[in-house]
Amino acid sequence: MKDENIKQGETLNQVQTLKQTVYVGVNIDWSTSFVDENGAFYCGTTQEQKDLTAKIMQHMDLVVYTTDFHSIKSLEFKLNGGMWPLHNVAEYKRIGAIKIKDYGLAEGTTISPEQTKTIDDAIDKTKAGIVVPRHVYYQDGKIALFTPNEIEEAFEERIITPEEFCSEMFTYIIAPKTHFDATRTVSEYSQPSPSIKLSADVNDAVKKIPDREYTVFDLITAKYPQDSYNLVFVNTGVVENICRHYTSTGLRQMFPYARVINLEGATTELAGIGLGFEDKLQVKDACTRISKDIGVEYKTAEALIEEIKEQRAQCHKECTHEISNSGGV
Numbered sequence: 001m002k003d004e005n006i007k008q009g010e011t012l013n014q015v016q017t018l019k020q021t022v023y024v025g026v027n028i029d030w031s032t033s034f035v036d037e038n039g040a041f042y043c044g045t046t047q048e049q050k051d052l053t054a055k056i057m058q059h060m061d062l063v064v065y066t067t068d069f070h071s072i073k074s075l076e077f078k079l080n081g082g083m084w085p086l087h088n089v090a091e092y093k094r095i096g097a098i099k100i101k102d103y104g105l106a107e108g109t110t111i112s113p114e115q116t117k118t119i120d121d122a123i124d125k126t127k128a129g130i131v132v133p134r135h136v137y138y139q140d141g142k143i144a145l146f147t148p149n150e151i152e153e154a155f156e157e158r159i160i161t162p163e164e165f166c167s168e169m170f171t172y173i174i175a176p177k178t179h180f181d182a183t184r185t186v187s188e189y190s191q192p193s194p195s196i197k198l199s200a201d202v203n204d205a206v207k208k209i210p211d212r213e214y215t216v217f218d219l220i221t222a223k224y225p226q227d228s229y230n231l232v233f234v235n236t237g238v239v240e241n242i243c244r245h246y247t248s249t250g251l252r253q254m255f256p257y258a259r260v261i262n263l264e265g266a267t268t269e270l271a272g273i274g275l276g277f278e279d280k281l282q283v284k285d286a287c288t289r290i291s292k293d294i295g296v297e298y299k300t301a302e303a304l305i306e307e308i309k310e311q312r313a314q315c316h317k318e319c320t321h322e323i324s325n326s327g328g329v
Contacts, residue, residue: 018318021230021311024220025060026251027053028182028237028244030119031067032110033087035238035268040111041087043238045268047118053236053266054122056301059308060234062171063123064216065115066247069136069154069176071145072103079103088113090146090154113154113176128172129160131216135186137209139178142192148208151176159208165216166223175216180243183217183250217254231258234304236266241276241283248296261297262287263304 030053032038035045057063068088072095076082086103089095089111095102100109114120132151137144148159155174165173175182194211224231233251237244244267251260269283277283288298299307 019228019230021232021315022061022224023059023232023234023308025057025063026182026233026235026237026247027063027065027115027119028235028247029067029239030065030115030237031088032112032114032116033089035116036110038108038110039087040105040109041085043268043270045238049266049268050116050118052301053263054119056234056236056263056266056304057119057122058124059305060124062173062220064173064175065123066175066177066182066216067113067115068178069113069151070139070178073140073145075140086111090150093153115174124171126172127168127170128157128174129164129170130155130157130174130176131165131214131219132159132176132210133185133215134210134213135191136176136178138191144209162214162219162222165219173216177215180246181250182243182247183215183254185213185215185218188213217251221255226257231255233258233260235260235262238268239270240267240287241270245287245290248291249294252294252296259297260295261299261304262291264298264300266301 029035030050033041034043035050036042069090070076070088072086072089072091074080074082076084077086078084079086086105090113092110092112095111097108100111101107103111105111130151132148137146139145152159157174160170177184191213220231233248233255235244235248235251237247244262248260248262251258269277269280269287271277271280271283277286291298
C-alpha cells in the first residue's frame with residue numbers, strides 16, 4: 001500500500017509539473033485620474049510605485065488592466081449628488097483640457113481612464129482588446145450611459161467577444177469596471193432584459209452590448225481550465241486598502257486552485273485624517289495580515305522575477321526531455 005501511495009503521489013506531482021503555468025498581471029486602477037499628479041482624484045502614487053509595477057510587466061503572459069469607467073452623468077460623482085470627485089470619465093476626450101474648467105477643475109487636470117504612461121509603455125500589446133461586463137453599461141440603472149463605440153473611443157482599442165478571447169492568444173486586455181472588486185458580476189435582475197425592444201436609434205447605439213453578464217476573469221476560467229494550467233495572478237494597483245484588497249479577495253474566491261500574489265510596493269496605501277488608517281504602515285500591516293488569512297501571498301518584485309525565471313527554465317528542461325523521449329529533434 002505504501003509503495004502504491006508513493007507511485008500515486010509521484011504521478012500527481014508529475015501531472016502538476018506538466019501543467020503550463022500562466023502568469024496574469026492584474027493592474028488595478030492605474031489610471032491617470034488616480035495616479036498622475038494632475039489627476040482629478042490623485043491618490044498620492046509615486047513614480048517609484050509605477051516603476052516597480054512596470055518592471056514586472058515583461059514577465060507576464062497576460063496583462064489585465066481593470067479600471068473604473070463612468071459617464072460624466074454618473075450618480076457616483078459629487079456634481080451629480082454622489083460622493084466622489086470626477087475620475088475615469090468616458091467622455092474625457094470631448095471635454096478636453098480646456099473645457100475641464102467648466103467642471104470646477106484647473107486647466108490641464110486629467111479625468112481620463114487611460115493607464116498611466118510608465119506602466120502602459122511596459123506592456124506587450126501584440127494582441128490587445130477590451131472586455132466589458134454588461135453591468136458597466138447599466139451601472140446607474142436601466143439606461144445605458146454610453147455605447148460600446150464610446151468605450152472603444154476612450155481606450156483606442158477594440159471590444160472583443162468571448163469567443164475571440166478563448167480562441168486567440170491575447171497579451172493585453174482592458175477591462176472597465178464599476179466595483180471595488182473587479183471580479184464582481186451583477187444579477188440579471190438588476191439589469192434590463194436583453195429582450196426589451198428599443199427605438200431604432202437607441203438599438204443601433206447599444207447593439208454591441210453583450211446579452212450575457214461576464215468579466216474577463218470568467219473568460220480566463222474558460223480559456224485556462226484547471227486540469228491543464230496553473231494560474232498565477234499578480235496584483236498591482238491602487239489603492240492598497242480598497243480596490244487591490246477587494247480584487248485580490250475576489251480572485252482568491254473565484255480561483256481557489258490558483259495562486260494570488262500581491263506585489264509588494266506596487267501599490268499606494270490610502271491613509272490620513274478622516275480615513276480609516278492613520279498612516280501607510282497601518283494600511284500595509286492590516287492588508288498583509290488579512291490577505292494571509294485567506295491565502296493571498298505578498299512577494300517582492302525581485303523574488304517573483306527569480307521565481308518566474310526558474311519556473312520557465314524548468315519548463316524548458318521538461319519540454320526538451322519530453323521531445324527527446326518521444327524521438328523528436
